[in-house]
Amino acid sequence: MQDTVVQIRDLHFARGERVIFDGVDIDIRRGSVTAIMGPSGTGKTTLLKLIGGQICPSSGSIIVDGERIGDLGISALYELRKRMGMMFQSGALLTDLTVYDNVAFPIREHTRLPERLVRDLVLMKLHAVGLRGAARLMPNELSGGMARRVAMARAIALDPMLVLYDEPFTGQDPISMGVLLKLIRELNDALGLTSIVVSHDVKETASIADYAYLLSDGKVVDEGVPETLWNSASAWSKQFLHGEPDGPVAFHYPAVGYKEDLFEGGQKG
Amino acid sequence: MILDRIQGLGRKAIGFVERLGRAHLFLLRTISGIPGVLLRPSLVIRQLYMVGVLTLLIILVSGFFVGMVLGLQGYNTLSDFGAEESLGVMVALSLVRELGPVVTALLFAGRAGSALTAEIGLMKATEQLSGMEMMAVDPMRRVIAPRFLAGFISMPLLAAIFSLVGVYGGYFVGVGLLGVDDGAFWSQMQDRVELHDDILNGVIKSFVFGFVAAWIAVFEGYDAVPTSEGVSRATTRTVVHTSLTVLGLDFILTALMFGD
Numbered sequence: 001m002q003d004t005v006v007q008i009r010d011l012h013f014a015r016g017e018r019v020i021f022d023g024v025d026i027d028i029r030r031g032s033v034t035a036i037m038g039p040s041g042t043g044k045t046t047l048l049k050l051i052g053g054q055i056c057p058s059s060g061s062i063i064v065d066g067e068r069i070g071d072l073g074i075s076a077l078y079e080l081r082k083r084m085g086m087m088f089q090s091g092a093l094l095t096d097l098t099v100y101d102n103v104a105f106p107i108r109e110h111t112r113l114p115e116r117l118v119r120d121l122v123l124m125k126l127h128a129v130g131l132r133g134a135a136r137l138m139p140n141e142l143s144g145g146m147a148r149r150v151a152m153a154r155a156i157a158l159d160p161m162l163v164l165y166d167e168p169f170t171g172q173d174p175i176s177m178g179v180l181l182k183l184i185r186e187l188n189d190a191l192g193l194t195s196i197v198v199s200h201d202v203k204e205t206a207s208i209a210d211y212a213y214l215l216s217d218g219k220v221v222d223e224g225v226p227e228t229l230w231n232s233a234s235a236w237s238k239q240f241l242h243g244e245p246d247g248p249v250a251f252h253y254p255a256v257g258y259k260e261d262l263f264e265g266g267q268k269g
Numbered sequence: 270m271i272l273d274r275i276q277g278l279g280r281k282a283i284g285f286v287e288r289l290g291r292a293h294l295f296l297l298r299t300i301s302g303i304p305g306v307l308l309r310p311s312l313v314i315r316q317l318y319m320v321g322v323l324t325l326l327i328i329l330v331s332g333f334f335v336g337m338v339l340g341l342q343g344y345n346t347l348s349d350f351g352a353e354e355s356l357g358v359m360v361a362l363s364l365v366r367e368l369g370p371v372v373t374a375l376l377f378a379g380r381a382g383s384a385l386t387a388e389i390g391l392m393k394a395t396e397q398l399s400g401m402e403m404m405a406v407d408p409m410r411r412v413i414a415p416r417f418l419a420g421f422i423s424m425p426l427l428a429a430i431f432s433l434v435g436v437y438g439g440y441f442v443g444v445g446l447l448g449v450d451d452g453a454f455w456s457q458m459q460d461r462v463e464l465h466d467d468i469l470n471g472v473i474k475s476f477v478f479g480f481v482a483a484w485i486a487v488f489e490g491y492d493a494v495p496t497s498e499g500v501s502r503a504t505t506r507t508v509v510h511t512s513l514t515v516l517g518l519d520f521i522l523t524a525l526m527f528g529d
Contacts, residue, residue, distance in 0.1 A: 049399075052402075054402060078405040078407070079405070081403055081404070081405035082405045086403040088399065088400055089396075092395060092399065093397075094397055095392075095395070105404065109404070109405075109411075110405065164403075
């Protein structure tokens, strides 16, 4: 079994004129929780979509569990996705199905298991995220944190090898955040998964990650175990990790000189 | 200035052709998903309920009113020539040939088409379609094809019900309120409405309109910009495009079927 589940080499990706990735190299070690962090708009979610094969890179390679994503046909890609789980930022639960049916959805779609067994599996997954009692609720009856836990149960329904978490902590209260952090780490270790957590909640993500990558302007600007990143020599990393308002990422959006702007405005007025 | 306008016009034309191409590729993918859907009839049955059964009430009420208006207007005109006994034929032909398929398609676009577009658009906006893809479930097979098929099957059935109820609406006004002879109403209708020329052509029209209405509804939903404004625009486009396409196609089909 290979030690690296996801290997990204010289990844380039652009949306129209806008370059999102400009030569990114990332390795995700089997069994680890890897954090991908960076400011909003750096393409963290795009990276997950590239790993899941929902979009194709402009150049470079993405190898997941030994298979090069760009070379796979649609059925091979779907087979690979059965070994992946993804938790979307919104939860992406199917709104016309109950919590139970949402978790049962991938099992029913991909297996011919008897309903009795499906029930046991679903209840086990829901129990793991603490929501067995919410099985009959509809998604609109759940809080944001509960919806994400259901999405997490659904992501692990088929016992995947890799789980992708897209901004799992955004907008969560401290208790929900704590629950999600605990679940990501514990499920990863207990089920022998590999987890990729995309987030800009630095402290929380770093607290459960084995390894972290910092992305900015289409490149990996820093990487390492979280403890070393806190003391990174990079000015950008320091600004991002400590949340400093000014630094390499300037406080002011690029503009003409302040005086010049005011003077010109006065003349026009 | 003029050059800018020409460029803008060109861009719009290219955008239109591009979208038309996307819609056709989408249709091919949808149709290729239908065999898989037929193996899981429960998916289609649920959509038949959502698309067909829930549209039934508006079809029944509208059909009856349209039939009543036809009865009233027809009686006023026919009685001038002493031909009020032909009211049954007039009502039936108007409904079976034209109003049944066309008005049903327009109502279908407003009730079921807009709902389909909004549902699919919102599924896209809330990442449910992406979520399915990541669960290795093809949304074209699981979401789009059953809805398309349900729309295509429902439309002719709804059009038939519309025409049937409309005839009874005309009967209610003509025979029940205005005193047209009961026997003449039905016998003339039976005598003059042809199975092939009238009913079959009406059924063909309703199949064509059902195909187009379901196609536009699911495509607009799938192609919607995934924001609340995008979904709202897509829903409006569904109603407008379906209405215009149905009316345009109706003229073409009528010319082909009934033109000399």
